[in-house]
Amino acid sequence: MSDIRLDGARTLVTGATRGLGADIARAFAAAGARLVLSGRSADDLEAQATSLREQFDVEIACCPADLAADDGPERLVADAVAAFDGLDVLVNNAGVSHPASVLDLDAPGFDATVAVNLRAPALLAAAVGRDMVQRGIRGSIVTVASAAALTPLAEHYAYSATKAGLVMATKVLALELGPHGIRANSVCPTVVLTDMGRRVWGDEAKAAPLMGRIPLQRFAEPHEVSDAIVWLASDAASMISGVDLPIDGGYTSA
Numbered sequence: 001m002s003d004i005r006l007d008g009a010r011t012l013v014t015g016a017t018r019g020l021g022a023d024i025a026r027a028f029a030a031a032g033a034r035l036v037l038s039g040r041s042a043d044d045l046e047a048q049a050t051s052l053r054e055q056f057d058v059e060i061a062c063c064p065a066d067l068a069a070d071d072g073p074e075r076l077v078a079d080a081v082a083a084f085d086g087l088d089v090l091v092n093n094a095g096v097s098h099p100a101s102v103l104d105l106d107a108p109g110f111d112a113t114v115a116v117n118l119r120a121p122a123l124l125a126a127a128v129g130r131d132m133v134q135r136g137i138r139g140s141i142v143t144v145a146s147a148a149a150l151t152p153l154a155e156h157y158a159y160s161a162t163k164a165g166l167v168m169a170t171k172v173l174a175l176e177l178g179p180h181g182i183r184a185n186s187v188c189p190t191v192v193l194t195d196m197g198r199r200v201w202g203d204e205a206k207a208a209p210l211m212g213r214i215p216l217q218r219f220a221e222p223h224e225v226s227d228a229i230v231w232l233a234s235d236a237a238s239m240i241s242g243v244d245l246p247i248d249g250g251y252t253s254a
Contacts, residue, residue, distance in 0.1 A: 007032035015094030027226035067120035117162035138181030174242030216249030
C-alpha cells in the first residue's frame with residue numbers, strides 16, 4: 001500500500017498495542033499519518049510509539065484508556081482531539097471476544113462484551129463525528145466489525161450481536177454525517193492470523209470446519225485488513241461511505 005499516502009492525517013487507533021490494532025497502527029505510520037495510539041497499558045503504548053517513530057519518523061501521541069469505563073470513550077476523545085488539535089480519521093478497532101455457547105451465556109459476560117464491542121466504539125464514533133462537524137473536518141471513520149456480524153458463528157452469541165450492531169451503527173453514521181463530508185465504513189474480517197489468532201485457530205482440527213466454508217481456503221493476514229482500512233481512510237475511497245466490507249475470502253457470500 002506504499003502508493004497510498006495519509007501524510008499528516010491525524011488518526012486515532014484504538015486497541016493499538018497488539019494484534020490487528022498494532023498492525024493497523026503500523027500501516028498508518030507507513031502511510032505518513034500522525035497517530036494517536038490508545039490502549040489500556042501506558043507502557044505498551046509507549047513501546048509501540050517508540051518503535052513506530054524509529055521506523056517511520058512520524059508524530060505519535062499516546063492516550064491510555066479504559067473503554068469499558070462509563071466515561072472512557074468521552075475522556076479518550078477529549079485527549080485524542082487535544083493531541084493534534086482535531087482528528088481526521090478514527091479507526092475503531094478495540095474489541096474483546098469471550099467465546100461461549102448460548103447455553104452458557106451469563107449477564108456479566110454479555111454486558112462486558114457489549115461495553116467494549118458496541119457501547120465504546122459507538123460513543124467514540126459519535127463524539128469524534130461531532131468534533132469533526134464542529135471543526136469543519138471532512139474526516140473518515142472506519143470501524144472493525146467482523147464476518148460474524150454478517151453470518152452466524154457458533155459460540156459467538158454476544159460477539160456476533162455486538163459486531164452486527166456496529167455494522168448498523170456505522171450505516172447511521174454515514175447517513176447523518178455524510179452531509180458534513182464525513183465518511184463512515186466498517187470492515188468485516190474473518191479470522192485474522194495475528195499472534196492470538198494463530199494460537200486460537202492454529203489447531204488444524206479446530207480450524208478445518210470454518211476454513212472449509214471460506215472459498216479461498218485460508219484465513220486473513222493482518223496486513224490484508226490493515227491495508228483495506230488505510231484505503232478506506234484515504235481519498236482513494238472518497239465516494240465510499242456506509243459500506244460493510246467483508247475481508248473474508250468469500251465466506252459471507254458462499
